Amino acid sequence: MQCQICNKRTATIHLTEISEGVRSEMHICEQCATEQGIAAQSQISINDLLSNLLASQPSDDELLGAPDEVSSCPHCGFTLDRLRKDGTLGCPHDYETFQNSLLPLIERAHNGSSVHCGKVPTKIPKETKKLAELTRLRQDLERAIHNEDYERAAELRDAIKQLD
Amino acid sequence: MKLSDISNDINDWFSGAGPLADIVVSSRIRLARNLAGYKFLNSCSDEEKSKILETLKGVLTSLDLGDDVFYFSVDDAPTLSRNFLVERHLISRHHAMAEGPRGVVIARREFFTAMVNEEDHLRLQVLKAGCQLPACLEQIDRIDTMIEKHVDYAFSPRLGYLTACPTNLGTGIRVSVMLHMPALKMTDQIDKFLAAAKDMNLAVRGLFGEGSEATSDLYQISNQVTLGVSERDIVSEFEKVIIPEIVDYEKAARTQLLDNQVDILDDKISRAMALLQNAHLISSQEALFLLSHLRLGLNMREHMQASTPAIERLCALKQQESTPDTDAGLSIRTINRLFMLTLPAHLQLNHGRSLGATDRDALRAKIIREALHRSS
Numbered sequence: 001m002q003c004q005i006c007n008k009r010t011a012t013i014h015l016t017e018i019s020e021g022v023r024s025e026m027h028i029c030e031q032c033a034t035e036q037g038i039a040a041q042s043q044i045s046i047n048d049l050l051s052n053l054l055a056s057q058p059s060d061d062e063l064l065g066a067p068d069e070v071s072s073c074p075h076c077g078f079t080l081d082r083l084r085k086d087g088t089l090g091c092p093h094d095y096e097t098f099q100n101s102l103l104p105l106i107e108r109a110h111n112g113s114s115v116h117c118g119k120v121p122t123k124i125p126k127e128t129k130k131l132a133e134l135t136r137l138r139q140d141l142e143r144a145i146h147n148e149d150y151e152r153a154a155e156l157r158d159a160i161k162q163l164d
Numbered sequence: 165m166k167l168s169d170i171s172n173d174i175n176d177w178f179s180g181a182g183p184l185a186d187i188v189v190s191s192r193i194r195l196a197r198n199l200a201g202y203k204f205l206n207s208c209s210d211e212e213k214s215k216i217l218e219t220l221k222g223v224l225t226s227l228d229l230g231d232d233v234f235y236f237s238v239d240d241a242p243t244l245s246r247n248f249l250v251e252r253h254l255i256s257r258h259h260a261m262a263e264g265p266r267g268v269v270i271a272r273r274e275f276f277t278a279m280v281n282e283e284d285h286l287r288l289q290v291l292k293a294g295c296q297l298p299a300c301l302e303q304i305d306r307i308d309t310m311i312e313k314h315v316d317y318a319f320s321p322r323l324g325y326l327t328a329c330p331t332n333l334g335t336g337i338r339v340s341v342m343l344h345m346p347a348l349k350m351t352d353q354i355d356k357f358l359a360a361a362k363d364m365n366l367a368v369r370g371l372f373g374e375g376s377e378a379t380s381d382l383y384q385i386s387n388q389v390t391l392g393v394s395e396r397d398i399v400s401e402f403e404k405v406i407i408p409e410i411v412d413y414e415k416a417a418r419t420q421l422l423d424n425q426v427d428i429l430d431d432k433i434s435r436a437m438a439l440l441q442n443a444h445l446i447s448s449q450e451a452l453f454l455l456s457h458l459r460l461g462l463n464m465r466e467h468m469q470a471s472t473p474a475i476e477r478l479c480a481l482k483q484q485e486s487t488p489d490t491d492a493g494l495s496i497r498t499i500n501r502l503f504m505l506t507l508p509a510h511l512q513l514n515h516g517r518s519l520g521a522t523d524r525d526a527l528r529a530k531i532i533r534e535a536l537h538r539s540s
Contacts, residue, residue, distance in 0.1 A: 096320075110334065121319050123316065
């Protein structure tokens with residue numbers, strides 16, 4: 001690509017400017033860039049690069065959702081500060097106690113999902129099992145509709161109706 | 165059972181057998197489970213950890229797995245024994261280094277292990293040779309259901325099996341395969357594989373998990389999403405999409421080496437043979453790296469009928485009479501055996517005492533030299 005200013009040398013600097021929603025591009029050579037006062041920062045320190053990258057990552061606070069009613073779990077005393085430190089929760093009840101805070105983090109870790117679909121222990125109460133089965137069927141239904149498999153969707157709809 | 169009963173040979177899943185074994189070395193599935201009524205381990209006292217350990221140890225050692233099952237206490241084991249279990253993939257590094265009462269239940273043939281008090285109360289694992297994920301799933305599911313008859317798992321109908329870390333929530337399943345991909349490395353295309361793995365939402369690790377990326381061209385890929393998708397769907401995606409795609413990359417790279425870059429291939433194999441047959445000091449890293457090239461040569465011969473000068477010389481190698489391995493000629497099994505048995509903890513356990521780094525390197529070099537002597 002040729003320099004848009006001198007029309008001679010190869011353009012090695014590519015500028016993209018977005019001003020008031022309008023995008024403009026400019027391709028120029030290093031010499032013209034210097035003459036125009038456009039400094040080509042050729043050596044960005046690795047530290048600058050890393051800190052810029054880190055700054056663009058969402059912080060823990062952005063990953064966590066709306067605050068919950070309590071700040072520590074009545075069963076194990078766990079607080080969200082400990083999740084930041086250890087990466088693990090204090091007890092199974094924490095998933096309920098901190099459900100608002102944890103939801104965005106769970107969805108982020110699981111490709112947007114927040115509902116279980118899969119094996120269910122045989123020993124759990126019948127009602128719980130029914131609930132899990134309904135969740136699974138509803139999810140299958142959504143997938144069938146997404147895939148435009150309407151025959152399967154109709155079967156699933158009937159199965160849901162029967163179980164509900 | 166003592167660890168020295170198993171330390172002299174490789175386990176079944178590392179035998180080099182099984183479907184697609186020229187690239188897929190082994191398949192593994194693990195399930196994370198926690199007992200209802202207890203806190204997660206980070207919040208447990210040693211007393212509570214002991215209770216969990218006793219409960220699960222009792223259930224696990226009475227399981228009918230069609231094989232002898234034995235329990236090994238990890239917290240009071242010497243460091244060498246713990247490192248040995250890590251080298252054999254029977255416990256994780258995390259389990260070896262953790263604190264407090266903990267242990268592992270191991271099936272004699274090592275297709276099944278259950279870590280108690282790792283990050284979760286229970287981590288079940290099934291391993292098989294080659295590409296056998298559906299069989300792993302079937303077996304681990306059956307074992308999990310047997311255990312569940314005796315204990316109550318922490319489970320929520322909405323979130324599934326509740327795990328200490330939200331990243332394992334739901335099915336608690338980690339499906340992984342260990343892949344041998346030396347040709348992608350030799351043809352400078354390993355980035356292609358890493359990018360594909362990233363696109364497919366997979367985690368890539370080295371032979372021994374985190375931080376061992378560069379070891380021996382062996383990579384473990386595993387699922388990261390455990391919630392909102394069933395165990396069967398995860399396994400099916402590995403079987404039908406992920407593994408075929410990655411295997412095709414490596415196969416194409418092997419063909420490329422044979423068609424256009426025989427010198428690169430033969431150079432790597434010849435150097436590996438020369439060093440392994442003659443070196444008197446060899447580090448574990450170097451051995452893993454060089455044995456990887458021999459494995460590639462043998463697999464290309466067996467699966468692609470490759471015939472290059474270096475592969476011919478490699479195939480002409482005979483094993484020494486005194487080695488217990490009775491396979492005719494040099495086999496993948498021999499390579500894998502050298503691979504595992506010369507790892508630091510294996511070497512020392514089989515030698516009967518701990519050794520300094522130089523002594524280990526000398527012993528390793530001697531074992532490999534003796535196994536790879538030239539045919540007369």
